[in-house]
Structure formats: structure tokens, C-alpha cells
Amino acid sequence: MSDAAILCVDDEASILKVLKEQLKRHFGNQYVYEVAQSAEEAWIVIDELEQEGIKILTIVSDWLMPNIRGDEFLAEVHRRFPDVVTVMLTGQxxxxxxERARQNANLFACIYKPxxxxxxxxxxxxxxGE
Incomplete structure (x- = not known):
């Protein structure tokens, strides 16, 4: 099992399924692939991975989610884990x-849906860095 992970966060299960399938198709067993349907769920996954000694390398997060926007979530991720590379996925x-995500979350890239x-x-x- 890999000691490095990619985490995808989106409130739509179908999008998470596609993201995970596409990433796995390209990177194979090189990484652990985790998904979360909310920022709250993502923090649980992050804590579990940390306890297992698995380092999260990048987080791909939707922008429009219940309770917290993706830029706010990624800014908090960056504050707590400055080495995690943040990517925002958005249609809206x-x-x-x-720009807030670039400034506060050190946003690496923004991918637009679809x-x-x-x-x-x-x-x-x-x-x-591959």
C-alpha cells in the first residue's frame, strides 16, 4: 500500500466516482485515492490518513459545497498542511x-467542469512534480 494519497472532495458522489476512476487509471497503485462528500468528511479522512502515516500530496476540491466553499476549505488545509498541493474543481x-484561493490556499490550479x-x-x- 502506498504511503501517499490524493483526496477528492465534492458533494456529488457521481463526480467523486469519476475523479477516482480517472486518477486510478493514470496513476495505478502509486497512490491511495480517497474521496469525501463534504469538507467535514474530508477532515475525518485527513485525520485517518495522518494516523495511518499516509501523507496527502494533493487535494482536488469542488468550490460549491454545502456549509463551506472550496476556497475556504482549501485555505484551512493550507494553513494546517502547507505542503499539500491544492486544486479547485468548479463549474461556478x-x-x-x-483569486482568494490563490492567495489564501496557495492554489496550484483551477479545473473547470466539465x-x-x-x-x-x-x-x-x-x-x-511528475
Whole structure:
């Protein structure tokens, strides 16, 4: 089992399923792939991975989610885990939200829905320094 993880956060289960399948297709067993349907669930996953000694390398998070926006969630991730590379996935974020994420979450990239598998792969590959 890998000691490095990619976490995807989106309130739509179908999107999480596709993200996980696409990432796994390109990176195989190189990473652990985790998903969460909310920021609250993501923090539980993050804590569990940390306890297992698995380092989260990147988080791909939706912007429009219940209770907290993706830019706010990623800013908190960056505050607690500055080495985690943050990527925002959105169909609705405005430029101000993207700019806030760049400034407060050290946003690496923004992927717009609908994305292509190649685009996802290129962004995550570059984020991971591969």
C-alpha cells in the first residue's frame, strides 16, 4: 500500500466516482485515492490518513459545497498542511473566489467542469512534480 494519497472532495458522489476512476487509471497503485462528500468528511479522512502515516500530496476540491466553499476549505488545509498541493474543481466559482484561493490556499490550479480526463491528469501530474 502506498504511503501517499490524493483526496477528492465534492458533494456529488457521481463526480467523486469519476475523479477516482480517472486518477486510478493514470496513476495505478502509486497512490491511495480517497474521496469525501463534504469538507467535514474530508477532515475525518485527513485525520485517518495522518494516523495511518499516509501523507496527502494533493487535494482536488469542488468550490460549491454545502456549509463551506472550496476556497475556504482549501485555505484551512493550507494553513494546517502547507505542503499539500491544492486544486479547485468548479463549474461556478467566480474570479474573486479563485483569486482568494490563490492567495489564501496557495492554489496550484483551477479545473473547470466539465473537465477532460487528460486535463485532470496533466494538472495532478504537474502538481505532484511528475
Amino acid at each position: 466559482a467566480d474570479e474573486a473566489a479563485i 473537465w477532460t480526463e487528460e486535463e485532470l491528469y496533466q494538472v495532478v501530474c504537474t502538481a505532484l
